[in-house]
Amino acid sequence: MQELRQFKADIFQALAHPTRIAVVELLRDGEMSAGQLIERLGVEQANGSQHLAVLRAKQVVVNRREGNQVFYSLRDPVLVEVLDILKRYFLEQLKGTRTMIEEMEAEGESPAVAKARR
Amino acid sequence: MQELRQFKADIFQALAHPTRIAVVELLRDGEMSAGQLIERLGVEQANGSQHLAVLRAKQVVVNRREGNQVFYSLRDPVLVEVLDILKRYFLEQLKGTRTMIEEMEAEGESPAVAKARR
DNA sequence: TTAGTATATTCGATTGTTATTATACACGGC
């Protein structure tokens, strides 16, 4: 059980950076070379390569060399499911925020607002 | 889109620690007081409270005070889904590892073994 | 008010993560 939690924590940590999330999203529909990825990400070459190294270390992606280039792909597309779930979660949270904002606007400064601010 | 990725990264980071994953799992079936949580986690009081603060800051959990105690619960149980998906993912990965080990045992020291060690 | 219990926060030491710069490695063509 402890091992499983460590494993989950490692996966979460692998994805705990916007650039690496972007990589997973870019690989959603198939493989892509390191160069293409880095160009799409709009980051420095070394930086992009380091992020790919993190994803490799945590086995989130796999790669294959073809001549000069290295192609990356998702090891298991189940992670895309996770991202999709989080998108729904994000939208839920936004709804909550919107409700909160509306309450603030409707009520002005009030206990509800103070509570929401915490 | 960038904002959504940052949001996802924040959630992942909130869960990128075995203790905090344990908290989410403990809250799976309902709320629990900070004290109960910390006891079950088997961590120092201050440390547990700090981890709860992280989960609060990222809105993963919410809390309510009742007298002397503070009860925590999951803000959105959808995160449990994510953990369940990762369990399946973990088992998949284990299957791969087992296959790898079997190959190693069957073939002895060989190029395939060297490759698997990387 | 004082004491006791439950929880949170602050501080400081340690360790981990990130971006940048520079350098190394791997491959193909010549």
Next chain:
DNA sequence: GCCGTGTATAATAACAATCGAATATACTAA
């Protein structure tokens, strides 16, 4: 062999996360 292109790896510096110890806060009961 040498060059060019694509990719990975040090090395550093700035910053963030973690933990334990001590302290602070919130509440209850007496």
